[in-house]
Amino acid sequence: MWADNETSEDLLGFKVHADLLINVIKDESVLPITIGVFGDWGSGKSSILQIVKEEFDKNEDKDSLCIYFNGWTFEGYDDAKAALLNSILKELENNKKISEEVKDTIKEKSKKLWKSIDWMRGAGMVMKNVALPAVTAYFTGGLSLVPLAIQKLTEWGDNPEKIIEKLQSEEGKKIYKAFIKEGKEEDKNAINAVAEFRKDFSELLETTNFKRLVVIIDDLDRCSPERIIENLEAIKLFLNVPKTAFIIGADPRIVKYAIEHKYKNNKEIEEDNNRIVIDYLEKLIQLPYSLPRLSESEVETYISMLICKKEIGDAKFKNVLDEFKRYRLTNKYSAFGLSNFEKILEAEEFGKVKDNVITIPSLVPLITNSLYGNPRQIKRFLNTYTIRKRLAEVASLQNFNDAVLAKMMILEYSEPKLFKKLFEWQIIQDGVPKEITDIEALCKEKGIEDILSEIKDTDFKEWSKPKIIKWFQIEPLLSGVDLRDYYWIARDKLENSITATSMIPPVVRALFNELLPDNMTATVTKSLLSTKFQPFSDIEKDAFFNLLSSNLKRNPQQKRLYDIFNTMTEEKIENTVYHYMETLKIISVSDIEPAVATRLADFKSEPEIGTFLNDYFKDGKSRASKAFNLKK
Known part of the structure; x- marks a missing residue:
């Protein structure tokens, strides 16, 4: 298992980003400066900031003093500005370099x-x-x-x-x-x-004899909007003095949410909201640095390195890590994996690593595509994969193929609706659905465009996505494979998929909270969904649906949650109908208010959901059913 913590141990080759930031900060002509290290939730921002701190903390660097804060630690303070200033002064008074x-x-x-x-x-x-x-x-x-x-x-x-x-x-x-x-x-x-x-703070820095004070503020995007703004304004108003550099790690979308929140009641500003947000952000952060998503070779390297470390232990892994660092100096593009490990490790150690890594490389393109090159998602995927492998061993499952497990999990993670559809096929066919054989035959020895064109005219049109076609084509093929054992070990996830139990990305939670006010108009709801939900990655969209669904299951009387689902249904947002129906299946008709049922009646004639709703409200006895059936 792998812990989901920030680390200065560089398994991603991210030191190059840290070195760039350090290079900029050591250029005295650019100080004072505020740098924003921007990236999605789980993209590796915290690890880069840890590497930066470790480099500045080295004893041979006599000219730099680096202080690290987690922005979240100020969340409970009455005044975040005062808390930040307070903490910096304490660090200056107690730092071991002074x-x-x-x-x-x-x-x-x-x-x-x-x-x-x-x-x-x-x-x-x-x-x-x-x-x-x-x-x-x-x-x-x-x-x-x-x-x-x-x-x-x-x-x-x-x-x-x-x-x-x-x-x-x-x-x-x-x-x-x-x-x-x-x-x-x-x-x-x-x-x-x-x-x-x-003036006083600047004079204080002069007495330290350092050429630069580097202040790292991490996890700012986990704070409330008020705290985010207070911290940024504290930097700009009080601390932006000569010889200072501030590095802020955050998801830029969350920072933009906070700025919008600050001006939400100013009608004049709201009219030109986007320009105001951009101007405000540019004023507070002079250098935005966005982290790229991992490439396929980087994902393969990361997975291989994680597994290698787990199998051989920290002490022996140091040699592998040192070799990886040397390799990256001359080769930035190729994967560092089994062929490299074989030259470093003893035969027994290499055998352990090979047994666990061998099933992964062929699936790397799909893992990269499905998890968007996100290190945190990759680590969570591997943790679930490892737990299920252990469960298969403990349960003594015969003829269990780890590669099939990994392939099935990719479908579960990236397309929960299709994962459940496959479950329904196999459950009535003794684990071996003929539909898999039919689709794999369509995908055989053809280009993606030809397959997409052909499959759209079949009963399998919902599977007509390029990444799903690639999923069918990649080894191992599933024709004739009994899938019952693979669904047995995933049975606790069938309702919600892996992503339902994952942590919710801050940007997803922020949009959900923004959509919650009962008095929000349909026009504003549509606008937020268009501008903020649609740009989400597939993983973030699934997380939003899971958050909306879980809240509605717990609070079936909360009308606003139905309103959000209804608007998304009207806007024909992909996968909405599926998630809406799956949620309603868990809710008793007697828990639904008549007003909600009347609104749902608007979808009576809609394909897919209309048939479901007519059946759902067919008893005609509850108040909701009567309201639904009353509306023609």
């Missing part, structure tokens, strides 16, 4: 900065305690609250209605005028405070 004499100087110079941070955190808590939204609604001019206001409002309690009532009294009117008068002066003070902080 001498005790310099640490004493830093601590002395930090005192003023600590006071600034404490003021920011205190002000942030007070503002939240006096129900800021209600109070700022009263101040129609959008003025900032000055210290006098904060103090007075705190005295008045934490009930917004009482605060507004006080403000409307004679006493309140006098204080309100004082707020306005002092507010103008306080705004200037606030600007001066930021400038003063930057």
Whole structure:
């Protein structure tokens, strides 16, 4: 089994990306700079950032101080900006690269900065305690609250209605005028405070004698939208001083969600939302660096290296890893696999690795295509594959073929609907469906385009996708293979497939949460599905369907979840009908509200789902059935 943790051990050849980032940061002419290391969930961002940190932490690098933070650790803080500044100062005071004499100087110079941070955190808590939204609604001019206001409002309690009532009294009117008068002066003070902080922080860095301070912030995309913006603005407002470099690891789509969230109630800005988001992102992150997806040779290398390490152990694997690093210096494109291991390992060790790797390389193109070159998905796939192999051994399954298992899992992962269709075929044919023989015959010795053209005119048109045709063509062929054992060990996944139990990518969860408000119009729902759901990868789309489905099964009275499914059905989004029907099969008709049933009646004449719905509501006894059948 393989742990799903970030690591500086480079099995992907990603050091080249880390070396590039280090090269940029060591160019003093570009500092200060904020770099965004962008990539999908599970693409390897954290591992690259760990490699960067490890390189800067080496004792021979006397000119660099590197600090690493997980952005998620600030999620529970009352003020993320203050928390980030606080953490950086602590690191500066305690870092092992700094001498005790310099640490004493830093601590002395930090005192003023600590006071600034404490003021920011205190002000942030007070503002939240006096129900800021209600109070700022009263101040129609959008003025900032000055210290006098904060103090007075705190005295008045934490009930917004009482605060507004006080403000409307004679006493309140006098204080309100004082707020306005002092507010103008306080705004200037606030600007001066930021400038003063930057000046003090810059002077503090000078005392360390380092040429550069590198701050790595990882997992920012796991934070709430408010925390993402607070961290980015803290960098820009307070810390973007000479000699600093910030590296932020995130899925850019989540950062864009956060920026949109920031401006969601500003109608003027919403009209030109896309341009605002781009401008804002460019202002905060000067250098975006997007990670490429793994190629087929890189996927083969990664799988081979993972299996090799598991079979021979950490100590012996070090020699393999060192050889891999040397190999990558002269060969960036070829796979590093069995033929390379044979030259390094002893015969017994090589035999262990070969027995476990041999079934994988032929399937690499399909694994790459189905898992989108995503290291985390590959690792999760291998973990499930390993568990099922062990189950087959423990259960003493006869004539069990590991290559067939891997091939079946690729279908399960990438096309859960077809995986279940194959299950239905084999269950009524003693495990050997004739349909497989028919489709493989269609796919034999022909080009992809010819096969697609021919298969569309058969009963197998739902299998007419290039990647599915390749799946049929690749060894081992499944004609005559008894599939019962392979479905037996996958029976716990038949309802939802592997992806249903996978972690939900942050970008998928963000869209789901964005779609949830009950008052969202159909027009806005369609727009979000068009602009945000459709660009998802197949894996992300499946994860969204699984999230929507699981929520509806748990909350069958939640009308908004049906609305999302209904809109996706109307828009004819691929696989919606399948997931919708599979979800409704689990929900009792008696749990469905009549209004939902009336809406579902709009699909009575739709192919596939119409037949299902008419049968689903046929009892005519429940309120939902009566509502469905009442509508003509």
